[in-house]
Amino acid sequence: DQQVKQNSPSLSVQEGRISILNCDYTNSMFDYFLWYKKYPAEGPTFLISISSIKDKNEDGRFTVFLNKSAKHLSLHIVPSQPGDSAVYFCAASASQYGNKLDFGAGTILRVKS
Amino acid sequence: KAGVTQTPRYLIKTRGQQVTLSCSPISGHRSVSWYQQTPGQGLQFLFEYFSETQRNKGNFPGRFSGRQFSNSRSEMNVSTLELGDSALYLCASSLRTGGIDTQYFGPGTRLTVL
Numbered sequence: 001d002q003q004v005k006q007n008s009p010s011l012s013v014q015e016g017r018i019s020i021l022n023c024d025y026t027n028s029m030f031d032y033f034l035w036y037k038k039y040p041a042e043g044p045t046f047l048i049s050i051s052s053i054k055d056k057n058e059d060g061r062f063t064v065f066l067n068k069s070a071k072h073l074s075l076h077i078v079p080s081q082p083g084d085s086a087v088y089f090c091a092a093s094a095s096q097y098g099n100k101l102d103f104g105a106g107t108i109l110r111v112k113s
Numbered sequence: 114k115a116g117v118t119q120t121p122r123y124l125i126k127t128r129g130q131q132v133t134l135s136c137s138p139i140s141g142h143r144s145v146s147w148y149q150q151t152p153g154q155g156l157q158f159l160f161e162y163f164s165e166t167q168r169n170k171g172n173f174p175g176r177f178s179g180r181q182f183s184n185s186r187s188e189m190n191v192s193t194l195e196l197g198d199s200a201l202y203l204c205a206s207s208l209r210t211g212g213i214d215t216q217y218f219g220p221g222t223r224l225t226v227l
Binding site for chain 2: 103
């Protein structure tokens with residue numbers, strides 16, 4: 001049973017514009033959410049995270065928004081760069097479950113120059 | 114600080130064999146988790162080790178096992194390999210100081226079962 005869902009398999013954006021990647025979850029026990037970026041044949045690279053006590057977290061060009069009532073989070077990348085082209089995974093964990101991360105299926109982001 | 118390292122990077126085995134994969138966490142990290150990535154199932158949690166004890170386990174058969182050493186290095190073992198075990202096996206480490214914890218991943222081991 002997939003508890004973290006990324007419903008958009010792919011997204012194409014022009015360089016310099018905003019990229020918005022979405023993620024939905026079903027388990028209300030999740031209290032920590034992370035975004036990872038992944039290139040083929042490499043491990044995921046941590047990008048940014050947010051705790052359930054916040055609704056927004058920023059780090060440079062990356063901002064994550066959390067809407068707990070809707071069980072929805074999004075990653076905004078502004079401005080998008082060609083080097084951002086990769087697969088982006090949303091992940092969630094619940095403190096009581098320890099370090100078990102539940103991942104979404106991923107969204108392929110293509111930034112066109 | 115060096116990142117998470119995994120060896121070997123690539124491995125080819127045949128059905129019925131067993132395999133051992135190794136993971137060295139980031140220095141100072143005491144928790145090591147293992148994940149399997151396949152095209153059909155995505156990234157799935159296998160198990161987590163902390164202070165040489167398995168703390169958490171995913172829904173995988175008993176053929177999948179692991180252990181952690183006193184220096185926090187970890188190994189995972191898959192016995193009686195099946196074709197469906199072909200996957201990218203990822204190791205992640207974290208500080209595990211309690212509460213919220215960020216996991217950092219290694220480059221993975223690509224296992225092909227023929």
